[in-house]
Amino acid sequence: MNNALQANTCSQPDPGAVSVASGGYLGHTDSAWTLADHLGAIGVRLSIGRMLYRVTPGLYTLGTPGPDAPVLVTANYKLSFDQLRRALAGINAWILVLDTKGINVWCAAGKGTFGTDELVGKINECRLHERVTHRRLILPQLGAPGVAAHEVRKQTGFAVVYGPVYAADITAFLQADLQATPAMRRICFSWHERLAVAPLELVLYFKQLLLLGLALALLSCVPIAGHFWSAFEHRGILVFLLFVLTGALASLLGPLLLPWLPTRAFSIKGACLGVALAVLGLWLVGPAWSVLRTAAWILLLAAGASHLLLKFTGSTTFTSPSGVRREVRVALPVQIAMGLVGLTAWTAAGFLPTW
């Protein structure tokens, strides 16, 4: 990406292309990933610098594209750009990067920033008409929720061809004369894709997880009779560690086991996982807890995991807003009720040691 950052603008003469008076950004790039690109790709999965992982929007040359070379359109989220240029190894092409505020193609298409107006604007800004003789743009299929192909053609003369869902299929698509196989048109949510987005969930909610664990640990020590610290050492530390560990495990196992957890509702999937992990943890650790405390623990973990998986709908590739709206309306009040009852029972267990 160093090359792209050193790029000149369209206002400077570009060898091999027609000179342009003024307009958008013009850069050069290549297919190779540097160490920084690899580290960056890992980093954004862990929420490090994720919102600043951008490239300058504009027109990039990959290799030495001539006026008949294909034009591929992508978002200015650096991971989207990087995956595209890597997939295009050995191909001379133009890459038109839209300004999506650093958001990936699909999410930006949903928001409309990867959209008809932005695409038309960038075509004109970068004077694409003067750089290529053909009138064809290749867009990622997942950009389609934001772009009306027939509108782009009407406004610019460029025909939009939707390429495959995955950048990895782009060379096969180009070699097949811009024909995608049915498989290339389908989005999956395979276990490695689920695992790739799972760590982000954990990072995003880790602080809440620690705070909740601490709160439960402190509440497990009431009523404060005698030495608080001995009670905390005796039970609190165990509660804290068990809660954080179970929560972390749930945020990884939930996405991973998604297809096999029961029902289509994410909240029920999560509740089942929460109960299973709570019971497993208690069985492995075997703390001397009363029935009330044990029940409260299971209820709290079920509520927590249920909410965690409900939030995971935002990271999936197949949940509809109408479905999520329905699920949130039913599940959220239940989760809140489970949490409140669980907390009450958890606290009461200290006052009712024989229950």
Place this chain on the structure above:
Amino acid sequence: MKYLSKDVSLRLDVDRCTGCKMCTVVCPHGVFAVENQKARILDRDACMECGACALNCPVAAIAVNSGVGCAEAIINGLLTGQETCCGGDTCCCAPKAS
């Protein structure tokens, strides 16, 4: 994998359809099929209401209340009256790359 599909808002006006097949191209879940120059909904259950088909249908034969199937956005919507994906600049789905 399929999700709750009872409320899916996808509608197809077969009379308007010209059989251009754009809907079968843009849908990543294979919801449509085109037979005898007319589209039909093959797998309504799989629709995630992304809106790609409706936006790319040149004769406006498809309608769908499109949006993002993200609980965080819906909850934000209930709280603030405006559905934003995890609040403005921060998008829950940003790490996905494609």
